[in-house]
Amino acid sequence: MICKHHRVVQPRKFESLVGESALSQNQEAETLLRVKLGLHDPDRALSTWTNGSDSPCNGWLGVKCDPTTQRVNSVDLSDSNLGGAFPTQLCNLTSLAFLSLSNNFISGALPAAAIAQCAALRHLDLAENLLVGPLPAALPNLLHLDLSGNNFSGDVPPSFAAFPTLRRLSLVDNLLDGPLPAFLSNVSTLTHLNLSYNPFRLTGLPPDFGNLTGLEVLWLAGCNLVGSLPDSLGQLGNLKDLDLSYNALTGAITEAITRLGSVVQIELYNNSFHGELPKNFSNLTKLRRFDVSSNRLGELPASIARSPNLAELRLFANRLSGELPRELGRNSPLRLIDVSMNRFSGRIPGGLSLARLRLRNNSLSGEVPPGIWGLPRVYLLELMGNEFTGGISKEIGKASNLSVLLLSKNKFSGRIPDEIGLLDALVEFSASNNRLTGSISPALMKLVQLGRLDLHRNKLSGKIPSGLRRLRNLNELILSDNEFSGGIPAELGSLPALNYLDLSNNQFSGGIPVELQNLKLNQFNFSNNSLFGEVPPLYDVEIYRDSLLGNPGLCGNLLGPCSRRDESKSWSYLWFLRSIFILAGLVLVLGLLWFYLKYRSFKKGNCENNLSSKWTLTSFHKLGFSEYDIMDCLDEDNVIGSGASGKVYKAVLSNGETVAVKKLKGGITGKEDGNSVVEKGRVADDDGFEAEVRTLGKIRHKNIVKLLCCCTTRDSKLLIYEYMPNGSLADLLHSKKGSLLDWPTRYKIAVDAAEGLSYLHHDCVPPIVHRDVKSNNILLDEEFGAKVADFGVAKAVDQVGQGAKTMSVIAGSCGYIAPEYAYSIRVNEKSDIYSFGVVVLELVTGKRPIDPEYGEKDLVKWVSATLNQKEIDHIIDPNLGSYHKEEICKVLNIGLLCTNPVPTNRPSMRNVVKMLQEARVENKPKNSKDSRDSKFSSTCHQEGTLEQESMV
Template sequence: MVMVPSLVNIVLTVLLSVLGTSSCFASSLLSDYEVLVTLKQGFEFRGVPALSSWNSSSPSSVCSWGGIGCSRGGRVVSVDLTDLGLSGSVSPALISRLDQLVHLSLAGNNFSGSIEIGNLTNLRFLNISANQFDGGLHWNYSSIPNLQVLDAYDNSFAALLPLGISSLKKLRHLDLGGNYFYGTIPPSYGSLVGLEYLSLSGNDLQGKIPGELANLTGVREIYLGHYNVFEDGIPAEFGKLVDLVVLDISSCGLEGPIPHGLGNLKALDTLYLHTNLLSGSIPRQIGNLTGLVYLDLSNNMLTGEIPLEFANLKRLKLFNLFMNRLHGSIPDYIAGEFRELETMGLWMNNFTGIIPQKLGQNGRLQVLDLSSNKLTGTIPPNLCSSSRLRILILLNNFLLGPIPEGLGACSSLTRVRLGQNYLNGSIPDGLIYLPLLNLAELQNNYLSGSLSDASSSLSSSLAHLNLSNNLLSGPLPTSLSKFPSLQILLLSGNQFSGPIPASIGQLHHLQKLDISHNSLSGQIPPEIANCTFLTYLDLSQNNLSGPVPSEISNIRNLNYLNLSRNHLNQTIPRSIGGMKTLTTADFSFNDFSGKLPESGQFSLFNASSFAGNPHLCGSLLNNPCNLSAMGTPRKAAAADFKLIFAVGLLVCSLVFAAAAIVKAKSFKSRNGGGGRPESWKMTAFQKVEFKVSDVLECVKDGNVIGRGGAGIVYHGKMPNGVEVAVKKLVGMGHDHGFRAEIQTLGNIRHRNIVRLLAFCSNKDTNLLVYEYMRNGSLGEALHGKKGSLLGWNLRYKIAIEAARGLCYLHHDCSPLIVHRDVKSNNILLNSTFEAHVADFGLAKFLFQGGGASECMSAIAGSYGYIAPEYAYTLRVDEKSDVYSYGVVLLELLTGRRPVGGEFGEGVDIVQWCKKATSNWRREELVHILDPRLSSSSSSSSSAASSNSSSSSNSTSQQQEQQRLMHLFFIAMLCIQDNSVERPTMRDVVHMLSEFHPNSSSSSSPNPSPNNKHHL
């Protein structure tokens, strides 16, 4: 009986304890619920609201919310908001209240502002990558001591690398890449001995790579390159990182030799050291890396031969050594031992000897580029043994013998470039008709025989065919006209005979046709006018006869026409004078007769264009025609024309005046185009602290800072002091895809692209709000008073930064964007003269989608920058941007505007530079450099002296000259008439990085025009 009350007390005690614990859990869960609800209130959503499951009023439902994970005790331990399209800011105080948090991911959103995570002792995983966080990462890391993963990749952090990270002894994964961190890499990072992954690439780091990083003996992946510019070379201590699987230190200005100790890294799978200034020979110890799969040592200054020890690299798939100074032969073991090889690029070296004849027998080869060497012998017969070979580039060598027959059946080929060799024999049947082949260049060889016809089931992708300067003969096959995508057809300098087939008019996409220097006969088929995109037509030096078809004048984009040295007769069609785009024509040495027209384009041609036609007459030829019988009617016709012109001018004036009155009234009724603030809608792409009314206050005549074809730009200051640029678009409709495209532009994040902050619109007007660039545009600076302040190093830096911005648009943005109006006025400079690409892609986006055909109905661009194929065909791709960028490089070099009377009538900067530097010599370049700065780069032996200061100045001048030659060379590649021969913007960035202004190298080779071969 005594024990009963005691037992009751025990039971009651336990029950109360359980109830108390449950109450504690409930209280904690309620706190987690309140934190998450408050966090959601601070988020901004676009389109369909995210976190739709976070709508319950019951705290007990938290653990079922999307992205939320709970422990068995009901506490929130995981928050995963990855890729939900959220924006706004993140409150560190709220996050720290989730005190049981183990996993936190905010990745792939649009969060902005600063962020600090702390007071989470259980936190192990933190991912804040791909946002717009700024400031620094100088947190209290002692309050998150158990952190194992810290991923802050792709944000806008701009500060020194945080030293406190060194205290995270459990850290395994650290990614701070793709930001604006500056300064040096702290040696204390070497104390993170548990680290397995380290990425600091894509920042603004300088100084030396600390040897202390070699203390990370468990690290498996290291990424330090891209945008960083380090002094000296690769630390020799890296040879101790025996567990390393990936080492990427590319594109960061490293000098000196490759350490032999890298041969100790037996676990290495990937070694990327490309696009640096590394010199010396390739260490034979690299051959010890038997597990190596990807090896890229390209674009350096390496010398010597390929080590024999490389025969041990039996797992290689990627083998790139191009753009070095290597010599010797290509070892046979590459064909015999590299059984996994897929890509090999050895171009632009000094390799000699023959190509290993068993190359390709492994059946895996996809890309082979050995061009611009001194290779001899024949092309291996089994390069495409398993129909995987896609790209074959062997041009500019000394190769002999025939093209292997097997290539004629290589259905996987997309690009073949075998030009500038000594190849002979016939072209294999089927080669130029392969279904995926896009580019075929066999020019400047000794190929003979006739071109075979293709089967009726031809479905080729061929866009560019160059067979010029060979010994080909026979008729032009009719099947050439069946290429649906052919844009460039070059057959000059052969022995083709017979007529030009009328079916050539079926090449509806043809832009350039050159069949000169052959033995073609018969008449010019009128059907050639059906090639409406033709910009270049050369039929010269043949045996053509008969009249020039008047239909040629229907080719509205024709720019170049050469019919010289034939047997053409009768009169030259007067309608050719109405071809507004025709700037060059040659009718010389034919049998033309009658009066030479003097109106229209004929007035632009020289007398030499008509020489060798004794029966032609006219004032241009100093051979007057007998026009006495035509005097009176001609005067009457002239009088009639003047009367009609005067009446027409009067009518037009009245129409324009009426339109101006109507427009003025409309403008006034809309309060200057602004409208009431409540009629506007604003979409913010960043965290902004202004309203529509603040933006409208900027749209005043007194605030105008620029005008262009797409709109007017105003400068304004928001209430919080932030300066912005507001662009008022003109002539832009509200099609169904417009807002989606603006949304895409708002999501673009890159350090060299101007940030779009917001978009405001009403039913009449669209306003784009950008961050303000204090130093205006490059065009204004370069061609204004600041031009003399832009030194060569700064201009080179601007060139690299603008190229990086365009490279992001072309290669890394999703969806990819073609700018369509690259020019110096669309490259803006901030207060530190950092370059930012502006106005990118807008015209294309506005007209993309359902209205794609209307997009190309008119040229969107600026005169002087427009690529030839765009100007004449209205067809645009990323190579059109590359051409425009090349013009910008010429502006930077010469200090001149793209067009102007200083070059001569009808001549632009591209034509002027090509003519002035026809031999690619250094002394020619000096004559076109900006005269405001060129004195610093002209080579003058008289300035040399025996003292060390003079020697240092001489070395500095040599470095500067090499950079300028390099910049000029890249510009020449970009402005190639044939878009296929232009580099990509990614290639441009790599080439520019080779001679970065911060580099101390002065021994790099002068560039060669043959560098364009690999594109």
């Protein structure tokens, strides 16, 4: 009977459970379908969420269920390109314990009442979205909360102190500007606390954080911390990762640090710490990475060499003096040392076994140990700016992984060994300003990856060896100030990447090979040699005059007609004739000089009489020239650019100074340079002239082009600027010379331009909006330093708090104009930030902002669409290669942040500068922690190992 009873009752109970389960699944399916309807899903990521499909537990993307109850307990829709407001219906799933919507485009505020319904949540991840407003109140059961990479603002709610079980809290990279939440010290369960990159009020590191004895990660980088380190920090016995970088902490780094027995990484760089480092470093038995660079520290304890697991030591840009510890590297697996820009003296320790060694700009001396030359894993060996002596050891041939060898500004002597030709991976070899002798080894011609060879200011001699054509990647060849002889090899003309060639101050003879006209040189110098014959036509122009001087035998249109005399005549006869001609020439020159001075005096008098009423000069800097010097140079042969509004001239003045002159046409309206657009109510040139003068006349910044003066008359207006020899970024980047812009140069251009715009937005009162930021308006000096130019449509913005300024025109250029102009013409700095983001994308991709290749898209949309298909290699300019890929990816991500379609979600230019500076792999190498990179990590990610780390 028991069995019979069991058989009768049990099926009814099972049927009841099945019915309840089915009902629950139907309700949860309906809830999820409502969620789907409320989200923007351009990639159809939720296509598996359909009305007629099985239970959400069976094949719905990102949905998981409890195996017993079949209730939805996990929804993971991260990296799905979803947009819209936060789907509050998800909180109706009463068993939901895990929710991740990270790395999407969820926007708006988090409704407090709805979030409170998600009481069952244990894991909530909304990182890298577009959420705004205040932070939500604490949820009672959370173990993990990640809201980083949004735009939350205001204070951290006091309710966060009441989390009973929270283990991980990350609020990185928001706009939280209240006090640093010291009350979080009450959340005793915390193991990971990440509050970095928020503009908290200036405050000290809360001593009560020492009560969080379970902490394993404490990350407070860029939190406006001031004051000294509290001793209570030493109580964090479980701490593995401490990051207090990018703050304003002062005082000494106390012994409390050495009590962190579990710590693996300590990062205190970019603060103002001073004094001695603590002496008990040997207590830190698990420490692998120690970075206190960019502080004011003065002494390095010997005990640091006894930290048994130390792998990375970064001490650059301090005031450290004395000798490097003798035992450095003997008791630990050191793979990276950077002590650049300090005051160290003495010799290099002999027990190092490294992958990266930077000793730049110290006072180290003596011979470099042979073991250092031959380190098998080293890829960067930087010894420049010291007092090293001796020769380059033959052991260098064992450094098979070496990519960059920088030896300049030392006292190295002797020959360059043949063994250097064994370094297949060598990209840069710089040994200028030494005492090297002998000839260039033919073995150097085997270095097919070599991009830069700089040996200037040595005592090298002999001929340039044959085989140059193999150096297909050579970008710079600098051999000036040596004793080289023989002819200039015609092979140089076959180097497709050669951009900079300097052979000046040597003993080269013969002619300049016509094959050199195949090169696309931005700079060359053959001056002060013994060259003779006719200058090739491409270089027989005025701009190259200084590069040819000091070669009496050269001739042509520029240097005088070539002699047709019988070259077989004896030298004695030639010298006889030459002496006669010199005497006659001297008389002639003196006569011409007298005539010129008289004529100039007469001309100036006439000009002053005839033109003084016409031209008015207004100077903004101390000038060494007058308006008459300018007028003499406005010749058609000197035109270097032209547009609808006028022409730009290169003017080489009588005092030797070179300037750029923009001559605006009278009566022309509109600003139509290239793709420039000024809509209805077009800006007249008068307005553009006044705007440029009004703006640039007051500005003094290294990254804003300098307006020297202006000249006006009734019919014409002249603007005189400093001359930028490398032209505009657009001209260089989008021409055949684009391949010559390597990544470090492009990165420098991005930082320079960002600093210029940051100055306009944040340091000018009132702030200035450029309104036509584009690569055409970023000019490059002789060192490829970037300066923002063309302020013809710039406007001053109302003071903070008074709102944006409404303009009657839309200014900008096609491909650079921010999308909000489609519905508003209220001007603020966010439109400049969007345009700058496009410039960043140009630098990374090498592509123009508008191109038929994109179809109906522009560059911004093309990059986004290509990234969605995970095709990062199709985005990066192939001319950049893969060496700097990690850094390029970070900068690309900054460009995408700047081109966010929602203006309020674009970072300020001040933050853009900071992010660009931090994007340097050397300055911010731990990719896994920086949540601002996480939005890009799925499409542009490299494994970050110590050996693969990029260089400055």
